[in-house]
Amino acid sequence: xxxxxxxxxxxxxxxxxxxxxxxxxxxxxxxxxxxxxxxxxxxxxxxxxxxxxxxxxxxxxxxxxxxxxxxxxxxxxxxxxxxxxxxxxxxx
Amino acid sequence: xxxxxxxxxxxxxxxxxxxxxxxxxxxxxxxxxxxxxxxxxxxxxxxxxxxxxxxxxxxxxxxxxxxxxxxxxxxxxxxxxxxxxxxxxxxxxxxxxxxxxxxxxxxxxxxxxxxxxxxxxxxxxxxxxxxxxxxxxxxxxxxxxxxxxxxxxxxxxxxxxxxxxxxxxxxxxxxxxxxxxxxxxxxxxxxxxxxxxxxxxxxxxxxxxxxxxxxxxxxxxxxxxxxxxxxxxxxxxxxxxxxxxxxxxxxxxxxxxxxxxxxxxxxxxxxxxxxxxxxxxxxxxxxxxxxxxxxxxxxxxxxxxxxxxxxxxxxxxxxxxxxxxxxxxxxxxxxxxxxxxxxxxxxxxxxxxxxxxxxxxxxxxxxxxxxxxxxxxxxxxxxxxxxxxxxxxxxxxxxxxxxxxxxxxxxxxxxxxxxxx
Numbered sequence: 372x373x374x375x376x377x378x379x380x381x382x383x384x385x386x387x388x389x390x391x392x393x394x395x396x397x398x399x400x401x402x403x404x405x406x407x408x409x410x411x412x413x414x415x416x417x418x419x420x421x422x423x424x425x426x427x428x429x430x431x432x433x434x435x436x437x438x439x440x441x442x443x444x445x446x447x448x449x450x451x452x453x454x455x456x457x458x459x460x461x462x463x
Numbered sequence: 464x465x466x467x468x469x470x471x472x473x474x475x476x477x478x479x480x481x482x483x484x485x486x487x488x489x490x491x492x493x494x495x496x497x498x499x500x501x502x503x504x505x506x507x508x509x510x511x512x513x514x515x516x517x518x519x520x521x522x523x524x525x526x527x528x529x530x531x532x533x534x535x536x537x538x539x540x541x542x543x544x545x546x547x548x549x550x551x552x553x554x555x556x557x558x559x560x561x562x563x564x565x566x567x568x569x570x571x572x573x574x575x576x577x578x579x580x581x582x583x584x585x586x587x588x589x590x591x592x593x594x595x596x597x598x599x600x601x602x603x604x605x606x607x608x609x610x611x612x613x614x615x616x617x618x619x620x621x622x623x624x625x626x627x628x629x630x631x632x633x634x635x636x637x638x639x640x641x642x643x644x645x646x647x648x649x650x651x652x653x654x655x656x657x658x659x660x661x662x663x664x665x666x667x668x669x670x671x672x673x674x675x676x677x678x679x680x681x682x683x684x685x686x687x688x689x690x691x692x693x694x695x696x697x698x699x700x701x702x703x704x705x706x707x708x709x710x711x712x713x714x715x716x717x718x719x720x721x722x723x724x725x726x727x728x729x730x731x732x733x734x735x736x737x738x739x740x741x742x743x744x745x746x747x748x749x750x751x752x753x754x755x756x757x758x759x760x761x762x763x764x765x766x767x768x769x770x771x772x773x774x775x776x777x778x779x780x781x782x783x784x785x786x787x788x789x790x791x792x793x794x795x796x797x798x799x800x801x802x803x804x805x806x807x808x809x810x811x812x813x814x815x816x817x818x819x820x821x822x823x824x825x826x827x828x829x830x831x832x833x834x835x836x837x838x839x840x841x842x843x844x845x846x847x848x849x850x851x852x853x854x855x856x857x858x859x860x861x862x863x864x865x866x867x868x869x870x871x872x873x874x875x876x877x878x879x880x881x882x883x884x
Contacts, residue, residue, distance in 0.1 A: 380665075427489075427784070428501065428502075428505065430779070440767070455662070455666065457665045458506050459506065460508035461607075461665050461676075462678055463716050463780060463781055
């Protein structure tokens with residue numbers, strides 16, 4: 372199982388004890404989010420909606436790619452990948 | 464979003480005028496005023512709540528000849544006009560009879576926002592963001608930008624005597640690079656498209672706690688500045704609303720805030736309540752909202768932009784979904800035009816009204832034409848279109864297709880021979 376680095380937005384750092392970047396395990400984004408939940412209880416429900424989909428106002432990047440342009444939660448997360456979780460309500 | 468270091472904490476002395484709090488557009492979660500932009504519950508966008516009290520037309524008309532005449536409707540302190548700022552707004556509303564005739568419209572107006580200090584509507588939003596950022600204790604004015612905002616932030620920070628930090632895609636029009644660099648702030652070109660730059664800015668905002676990214680971490684305040692376009696249009700029409708308005712859509716914020724302004728004016732009794740239709744204009748090379756509208760989707764799909772209308776080239780527009788809501792509620796539409804039609808739109812506006820708009824203006828004129836020709840816009844109803852920026856910033860768009868009529872020797876003979884009399 373691959374280890375990735377996850378960048379946590381300010382809004383979710385209450386779950387990570389203030390950490391801006393944490394390690395997580397998983398071969399896909401879905402597994403990474405599940406692993407985050409295992410270590411930081413409650414964080415998954417902030418990222419995913421009640422149907423288990425990425426929330427409308429959350430952008431998740433695996434490397435440089437917005438996962439909405441890739442395979443969403445099924446996007447592969449090879450070892451060493453940088454995952455970023457970012458509020459979507461920005462810009463313009 | 465998030466909490467700031469204690470030294471930067473929101474102080475009880477902070478004065479944001481009639482603003483009373485922040486509420487989430489999605490889930491309604493409410494929190495206090497502060498440097499927050501995303502809902503802590505659902506990540507939804509936060510909106511300013513107000514207690515306006517009584518505001519009269521006379522109060523507004525007695526105010527400064529800029530957006531601060533509407534300060535009682537904005538999240539800014541009462542004395543906002545006294546601190547150094549670019550004093551944007553009250554741009555001209557041009558009766559466009561010749562463009563109307565060309566398109567077969569009865570009565571058409573162009574709200575020409577190229578007349579702002581840095582030649583786009585962005586001076587409005589930045590002025591409000593600057594005022595709020597001061598109150599919230601930020602030290603640096605920053606932004607990711609497609610160009611116009613870069614100009615506005617760099618100029619406003621220079622005027623205010625604070626540092627700016629501006630990030631733009633490196634492939635931006637050279638005019639917009641120069642007109643940002645000249646103000647002397649920190650100015651970074653990024654090898655990526657706007658959405659990449661936007662993402663970077665969001666990440667930097669999470670690190671640099673005293674940087675106010677106007678359209679990221681102070682976006683709820685910033686976005687309110689676009690309401691002044693709506694207020695001005697109503698006031699300049701003699702305190703009434705138009706029947707139809709066509710607005711360019713990048714993030715979608717301008718369109719939704721014009722609608723918000725109209726609704727506030729109705730609620731405050733400053734204009735008569737009446738139906739109006741709001742139309743959105745996009746370029747075909749970046750049309751996520753138009754595509755969603757045409758397909759009947761509630762949520763748009765982000766795209767990778769490819770258009771000469773770079774100021775509208777936001778593939779993942781923050782307010783795209785709310786544009787769909789406003790347009791559907793009012794009976795409008797979202798339409799898009801090709802780059803060729805954008806250039807034709809720029810030339811048509813210039814030729815008929817003497818207004819040189821930037822590519823976003825070309826998009827809006829092109830979409831206006833398309834809406835009229837397809838019967839979706841009522842030619843007999845009073846219509847306003849927004850020209851959000853100056854054509855001098857996007858010269859590359861028209862440079863290949865416009866030229867002098869002739870080049871002649873400095874003699875009367877040469878003039879006669881050229882056949883241009």
